[in-house]
Amino acid sequence: METVHDVQKFKSLIDGEWVESQSSEWFQSINPADTSDILGQFPNMNHEDAVRAVDAAALAFADWRKTSPTKRSSILIKAAQLLDERRERYAEELCREEGKLYGAASKEVARSASTLRFYAQEILSFTGETFPSDDGDAFVFSHREPLGVVAVITPWNFPMSIPSRKIAPALAAGNTVVFKPASDTPLTALRLVECLYDAGLPKGVLNFVTGQASRVSAALTTDVRIRAITFTGSTRAGEAIHSKASLTTRTQMELGGKNPLILMEDGNLEKAVDLTIKGGYGLTGQACTGTSRVIVMRSVYDEFLPLLIEAAKSMKIGNGLDKGVEMGPLANQSQLDTVLSYIELGKKEGARLVYGGEHLTGGEYAKGYYVTPAIFADATQAMTISREEIFGPVISVIPVDSLEEALEAANDVEYGLSASLVTRDINKANLFVREIEAGTVKVNRTTTGNLINAPFGGLKRSSTTTFRESGRTGLEFFTQIKTVYYGGE
Known part of the structure; x- marks a missing residue:
């Protein structure tokens, strides 16, 4: 691709650093209402870049999972405040980048902030259960814990609100994230990442990878360190991702509709x-x-x-x-x-x-x-x-x-x-x-x-039908359960 020298270049985020691709290749984000309006250039990341992002997320998980729910919640709340403060500018960029009406774009930014606040609150009371036992000396309960590294792969039609409803519960539950947005709307996705990063996320907890899916998908779908993949897009693409995932990798697919x-x-x-x-x-x-x-x-x-x-x-x-x-x-x-x-x-x-x-x-x-x-x-x-x-x-x-x-x-x-x-x-x-x-x-x-507070998902080939998104139910996908038995001496 020919480089346009007067167009701003943006970077991806890996391990807390804003970086270019090792390939030094770029792609453009173009306004579909006026293709002469170029919003910026973005790194066309390759496989090695994506592996570095997974490395960073895997390394950051040990500390992030131990971070208190109150601390995680406060970061989400701060990020929501930043979205509100920057709403007018972000809505204008979203409108130019995706072609959405300005009013709808403004509502999407506001909805994304509300989603962050929702999960900031929900994680403070999201826990396991206690179970009665015939053994009077036994205390039995379930304990929810984060999975590990989560790959978040999102489409261009709701480039801020769909990532929000995936990233917010993933982070709230204590997971680390590698986020791959659609190449048609990287700037809007970047703005969400900026707010979360500016709100105080430690390095490596959220990593942002841009570029062609064919160049980075293997690292985000086949690496056994990826414990969960949440994807929204076409049924064909979702089935391809689902088929490549490891046995130990959960998948959450929100796909097509008619x-x-x-x-x-x-x-x-x-x-x-x-x-x-x-x-x-x-x-x-x-x-x-x-x-x-x-x-x-x-x-x-x-x-x-x-x-x-x-x-x-x-x-x-x-x-x-x-x-x-x-x-x-x-x-x-x-x-x-x-x-x-x-x-x-x-x-x-x-x-x-x-x-x-x-x-x-x-x-x-x-x-x-x-x-x-x-x-x-x-x-x-x-x-x-x-x-x-x-x-x-x-x-x-x-x-x-x-x-x-x-x-x-x-x-x-x-x-x-x-x-x-x-x-x-x-x-x-x-x-x-x-x-x-x-x-x-x-x-x-x-x-x-x-x-945002009700479960969302489809049946048949519109979804994997295993885990729903949105609402309190949306947290379940990002946690696993241990059942604990305590007995007397």
Whole structure:
């Protein structure tokens, strides 16, 4: 890659030192709304660099695990304060780096701070259990302890909040971390690391490695010193990581989704349109919980579809820093190519493209990865666009005749991350909750979004289904249990 001399160079963090790659290679972080805007250059780390990061984390673990929970908690709280103080600048950078709307970027920084505070509090009461014994002289209890070195590998769509919900519980529980962010959003990830480091983390406790996954993945997935891998990304990448991990390495995989919203005949149509627009086109459709299928009762299909089209037409598309913009660009050229290819495939398979799917190229869109939100009508569950994760602003609208048929269609995919039902009927809602194959189930809510204090994860190929993220449950993945028996003399 040609070096751009007037662009700032950032470094990675290994063993408390900000370092370049041993290969002296760099890559750029580029604004997807305006590709002439380069946010910075980052080290393209190699295998040896990643091994050094694991070495540092392994060495730091002995002391960090003995650090009191109160001390660990105070560092997380201080880091949260720094995120709050730097929120405006970080949100602007996040918007430029990922293409997110400024308001959403600002909320993400705030959510990340809240996540740090949540785990700072939870670790002060997270402990084992005591057990009754028939032996009157015995005292039996379980003791939770940290695992060791944890590899944190994260995507670009939520480049601060997803790392926060993995790194915060890992550190709170006494583990050390090697953090590999997506190469599309290294600056936002770096800002989180800076806050944690500035808050007082000892050297080696958190190590930050940037660059191509192919260059560093072996060190982060096959080294037996890595006791846990927490990953969010595509199902294909997650399965590859899971297959390489050692027998003694835990894996936590939050993967793809093909999330349905079901509209019943008694549902509020205006609400259903609003939920579809927010769930399907928020973050330009690049959320793992995004709405990609709308399964509609045939009796209200002809009334719902024009309302959805009109709402999509009214959306303002542009740079997320501009006032009034409701949908930004796709994150990179690869995402743009993928979305456009699925739109062409949908046409070939016989779905009706009733709105959108246009690649915007002129004027203000000339230097960005922009498409108009796409709506396919009269889709069927057998079509590829209704089965595969597109990860873009493309919605398939599927007509059905009953809730049972809707559930059959909704469940007829390999994924099971999130699902929603729009209805006024509590009995239909209860049936939906029981029968839908999804880890996150919602009624009269968008498929997107989850609380920081509630468990999050999917079923089927959306997750390894072993450990959930978020909430108090999120701490379980980062600890192991010893059962202790004390007896009398």
